[in-house]
Amino acid sequence: xxxxxVPKRSARPQSVLFMCGQNVVRxxxxxxxxxxxxxKSIYVAxxxxxxxxxxxxxxxxxxEIGLDVKKHRPQSVEDLEEYEGLxxxxxxxxxxxxxxxxxxxxxxxxxxxxxxPTSDPSREAxxxxxxxxxxxxxxxxxxxxxxxxxxxx
Numbered sequence: 001x002x003x004x005x006v007p008k009r010s011a012r013p014q015s016v017l018f019m020c021g022q023n024v025v026r027x028x029x030x031x032x033x034x035x036x037x038x039x040k041s042i043y044v045a046x047x048x049x050x051x052x053x054x055x056x057x058x059x060x061x062x063x064e065i066g067l068d069v070k071k072h073r074p075q076s077v078e079d080l081e082e083y084e085g086l087x088x089x090x091x092x093x094x095x096x097x098x099x100x101x102x103x104x105x106x107x108x109x110x111x112x113x114x115x116x117p118t119s120d121p122s123r124e125a126x127x128x129x130x131x132x133x134x135x136x137x138x139x140x141x142x143x144x145x146x147x148x149x150x151x152x153x
Contacts, residue, residue, distance in 0.1 A: 015087070017045050020048055021098060028074075052074050
């Protein structure tokens with residue numbers, strides 16, 4: 001008896017939705033990075049389980065690498081569905097609550113889901129520089145994962 005086939009990662013998607021809890025930290029960073037790196041070849045958006053309030057540390061650490069997210073307005077999955085629809089090829093979830101929400105969406109949408117557990121830097125304590133370092137670490141981790149996942153073979 002042959003072992004079960006290992007599912008191959010699907011071809012590079014044409015549209016990606018990054019999801020986290022409030023669409024203010026991780027998904028915002030991921031969206032900005034993916035748009036910067038692959039925006040001409042992949043449609044990218046982000047949403048949260050709920051919409052939170054913009055985080056100034058995200059703006060600061062993305063500014064450091066030349067990405068501007070000052071115009072980003074946090075939105076929930078429901079907001080996105082209302083304004084754009086949810087016709088994405090892939091949802092990449094960055095928090096457990098977002099992953100559960102994305103799996104619920106697969107009941108009514110043809111949507112692939114990948115879970116990238118990513119720490120929440122907004123929970124970091126310490127002085128401003130220590131907190132910024134936590135945000136930078138998440139930014140850099142997301143950039144590496146996005147480059148690896150979406151680069152052309």
